[in-house]
Structures are given as structure tokens and as C-alpha cells.
Amino acid sequence: MNSSPEPKLLSWLSIRKRLPLYLAFAATGFSCALPGALMPWLLARWSLQDSEVGLLLGLFFVGGTSGALLSRGSLRWSIFRGTLCTSIGAALLPFASGxxxxxxxLLFGLGLGITMTSISLLQSRRWTETRPAEMTRLNLLWAIGACTAPWIILHEGIRNTANAKNVLLLLASAFAAFGVWVAAFERDEPRPTPSQAAAGSLKLAGFAAPLSLLVLVLCATGVEASSAGWLATYSQRSGDSLRITIGAPTCFWIGLLTSRLVHSSAAIGRATKRFLLTWNLLAMATALAALILFRNGPVLLSAAFAIGFAAGPIYPLLLALVFEHDSGNTVYVIGGIGSALLPLLTGTVSSRTGSLRMGIAVPCAAAMIMAITGWSVMRMREPALRENVSGDSSSTA
Known part of the structure; x- marks a missing residue:
């Protein structure tokens, strides 16, 4: 396991070592943005109700949660299993119905869940000294991949249905090729020793407001998944042009990418954690409220960008916090539950009320809960952080 300090600028050898996993992680970002981008196309093709769309999105993220649970044993073979499931699921989607x-x-989501979790755990074990930076880097690449999906699928799929099918088949081929590469060339990293795992569990049990931290993880992934999954359909129903329908989800992912670029160093700094959580969560709730209240094109695009930008630093920051206490896959399971639950609830509320605007109130309420919970968590952690800072100062003196 490579635990030696890493230089600020990655060496060429280090980049070559990371590059295949980085490309694969970017491909998982592209794939995770696909369901939301595909929904207007699927609604027209299959005449689906909002509750059925919510079920599809929910099943996708249920698969992701199950994948996080199945990321055990050899991470190398776990990645291989994940890419195989992803490849088969992507190949079946163009020909599926009902x-x-x-x-x-479900199979597509399962494969992505296994692949993303296993790559994250592998990199977390491999680069222990720079783990927070590595997690931020992976999430940044994931966002880059996600930015491209709405434009490609919506633009090409609306022009010609066969184009959308070809994109899915090419994606299936790419994941199959990566799976073969992993099986042939990748290597595993040793698991943490039992004593290290026990220490991590004790720290998590003694962590200030652990239930609040789990609520944050649950809501963070849920709000992100629900926003990404429903933005294209919501924009289409607002009566705006194709440009807005494509632009809203694209602006969301661009906002997420821009945010992770801006916060790539700040997101791992202890001094700014309270600011990042409280103010970004408040901004996310405000943008979702604006999405509900104003449905014209410029507001949709601006709100979508603001939601993505506010969401950017939150999940990497929560990952870094959890990995300080637990290097297992618990955080991915909790996150997967949120990702499955909120899109499903959004569709259910929309069908019951006959208004997708009321459905969007679900992630908006979750964002408000997050803002309150995040402020509470960081307020409870602040005395401990001050003790750490004063201890570091006295030791250096």
C-alpha cells in the first residue's frame, strides 16, 4: 500500500498509475447522469406516469445501494463484477420496455454502484496520506463525466432515436473493455488491520452527533439524485424550448463541476468546513425554492446551476469526514438509500398531486433539513476542532 506523502503536482508515473481508474470513474459519472437525461425520451416512448418514472429512478439508485453492499472481498474482482453488470445493463436498455x-x-445501477464504491475504496486504501484530496479528485472527475451526458443523450436522442441507442451500446463496450483491463493488470490493496478497523468504529461511535452526519449523507445524495433525475422532465413541462430542456440538467452538472474545481483545496481544509456546509446547504435550499416558485427559462437555468454549485463540496466533504472514522462502505450504503428514496418520493408526490412542481418540494424540504442539521453538526464539532488547533499550536511551540 502506498502511504508515502504525495507531491503537490502529480508525477507522470503517478498519473499513469491512476489514469485508467480515473477514466472509469468519469464514465460512471456519465452513466449516473443518463437516467435523468433519458426520462423525457422514455416518457414519450412508453407513456409513463410520474410515479413510474420515479420507480425507474428509484430502482436505478436501489441498484447503486445494493452495489455498495456487494463491494466486498477483492476490490479488483469487485470492480470487474461491477463493470460486467454495467455493460450488460447498458446494452439491454435500448431494447427494453415495461x-x-x-x-x-436495476442491473445498470447495480453495476455502477459496485464499480464506483470499489474504485473509491481501492484509491482510499492506496493513497492513505492524501485520502481527502483523492476523494475530491475522484468526485471532480465524476462530475466532468456527468456534465456531458444530458447534452449527448437529449440532443442526439431527440434528433434520432438510433443515436441514443448507439451511445448506450458504446458505453456498454467501454465498460466491458475496462473490466478486462482490471482483471488483467490491476492489483488489490490490503484491508485495514482488525485493530485499525476497531479503532475506526470506536471513533465513529464517539463522534459528535453521528446520527446527524448520517442524515446529512442520506439527504445530500438524495437531493442531488432527485434534482439530476427530474430537471430535464421539469424543464420540458415548463413549456420552454429544447435548449432549456437540455440546458437545465447540463447547467446542474456544470455547476457541480465548477464548484468542485473551486473547492478542490478548500473542501479538505478544517478551517472552512462549517462555512462550506452551512452556506452551501442554505444556497441549495434557496435555489430549489426558486425552481418551484419561478418556472421561466432563465430562472430554471440559473437555479439548476446554483443547485449543482451548492452541492459540489458537500458530498466530498462528508466522505472525508466519514473516512476519518470508518474506511468501509457504510457511507456509500447510506448515500445510496438517499439516492433511491428521494427521486421515488418526488415521482410519487407528483403523481398524487398532479403537479411535478409539488414533487420538487420533496428535495427542497430535504435541503432545508440538511441546512439545519449541517449547522448543528458543525456547531457541535467546533469545540473539538479548536482543541485540535490549540494542541497543534502548543506542540509546534
Whole structure:
């Protein structure tokens, strides 16, 4: 396991070592943005109700949660299993309909969940000294991949249905090729020793407001998944042009990418954690409220960008916080539950009320809960952080 300090600028050898996993992680970002981008196309093709769309999105993220649970044992072979499931699911989606679509998207999500979790755990074990930076880097690459999906799928799919099918088949081929590469050339990293795992569990149990931290993880992934999954459909129903329908989800992912670029160093600094959580969570709740209250094109695009930008530093920061106490896959399971639950609730509320605007109130309420919970968590942690800072100052003196 490589635990030696890493230079600020990655060496060429280090980049070559990381590059295949980085490319694969960017491909998972592209794939995770696909369901939301595909929904207007699927709604027209299959005449789906909002509750059925919510079920599809929910199944996708249920697959992701199950994948996090199945990321055990050899991480190298876990990545191989994940890429195999992703490849099969992506290949089936263009030809699926009805119940077969439910199975295909569940398998697709399952494969992505296994692949993302296993790559994250592998890199977390491999680069222990720079773990927070590595997690931020992976999430940045994930966002880069996600930015491209809405434009490619919505633009090409609306022009020609065959183009959307070809994109999915090319994606299936790419994941299959990466799986073969992992099986042939990648290597595993040793698991933490039992004593280290026990220490991590004790720290997590003694952590200030651990339930609040889990609530944050649950809501953070849920709000992000619900926003990404429903923005294209919400924009289409607002009566705006194709440009807005494509632009809203694209602005969301661009906002997420821009935010992670801006916060790539600040997100791992202890001095700014309270600011990043409280103010970005408040900004996210405000932008979601604006999305509900004003449905014209410029507001949709601006609110979508603001939601993505506010969400950017939150999940990497929560990952870094959890990994200080637990290097397992618990955080991915909790995050997956949120990702499955909120899109499903959004569709259910929309169908019951006959208004997708009321459905969007679900992630908006979750964002408000996050803002309150995040402020509470960081307020409770502040005395401990001050003790650490004063201890470091006295030791250096």
C-alpha cells in the first residue's frame, strides 16, 4: 500500500498509475447522469406516469445501494463484477420496455454502484496520506463525466432515436473493455488491520452527533439524485424550448463541476468546513425554492446551476469526514438509500398531486433539513476542532 506523502503536482508515473481508474470513474459519472437525461425520451416512448418514472429512478439508485453492499472481498474482482453488470445493463436498455426496463435499469445501477464504491475504496486504501484530496479528485472527475451526458443523450436522442441507442451500446463496450483491463493488470490493496478497523468504529461511535452526519449523507445524495433525475422532465413541462430542456440538467452538472474545481483545496481544509456546509446547504435550499416558485427559462437555468454549485463540496466533504472514522462502505450504503428514496418520493408526490412542481418540494424540504442539521453538526464539532488547533499550536511551540 502506498502511504508515502504525495507531491503537490502529480508525477507522470503517478498519473499513469491512476489514469485508467480515473477514466472509469468519469464514465460512471456519465452513466449516473443518463437516467435523468433519458426520462423525457422514455416518457414519450412508453407513456409513463410520474410515479413510474420515479420507480425507474428509484430502482436505478436501489441498484447503486445494493452495489455498495456487494463491494466486498477483492476490490479488483469487485470492480470487474461491477463493470460486467454495467455493460450488460447498458446494452439491454435500448431494447427494453415495461418490466424488462425495470430489470435493465436495476442491473445498470447495480453495476455502477459496485464499480464506483470499489474504485473509491481501492484509491482510499492506496493513497492513505492524501485520502481527502483523492476523494475530491475522484468526485471532480465524476462530475466532468456527468456534465456531458444530458447534452449527448437529449440532443442526439431527440434528433434520432438510433443515436441514443448507439451511445448506450458504446458505453456498454467501454465498460466491458475496462473490466478486462482490471482483471488483467490491476492489483488489490490490503484491508485495514482488525485493530485499525476497531479503532475506526470506536471513533465513529464517539463522534459528535453521528446520527446527524448520517442524515446529512442520506439527504445530500438524495437531493442531488432527485434534482439530476427530474430537471430535464421539469424543464420540458415548463413549456420552454429544447435548449432549456437540455440546458437545465447540463447547467446542474456544470455547476457541480465548477464548484468542485473551486473547492478542490478548500473542501479538505478544517478551517472552512462549517462555512462550506452551512452556506452551501442554505444556497441549495434557496435555489430549489426558486425552481418551484419561478418556472421561466432563465430562472430554471440559473437555479439548476446554483443547485449543482451548492452541492459540489458537500458530498466530498462528508466522505472525508466519514473516512476519518470508518474506511468501509457504510457511507456509500447510506448515500445510496438517499439516492433511491428521494427521486421515488418526488415521482410519487407528483403523481398524487398532479403537479411535478409539488414533487420538487420533496428535495427542497430535504435541503432545508440538511441546512439545519449541517449547522448543528458543525456547531457541535467546533469545540473539538479548536482543541485540535490549540494542541497543534502548543506542540509546534
Amino acid at each position: 418490466r424488462t426496463a425495470n430489470g435493465a435499469i
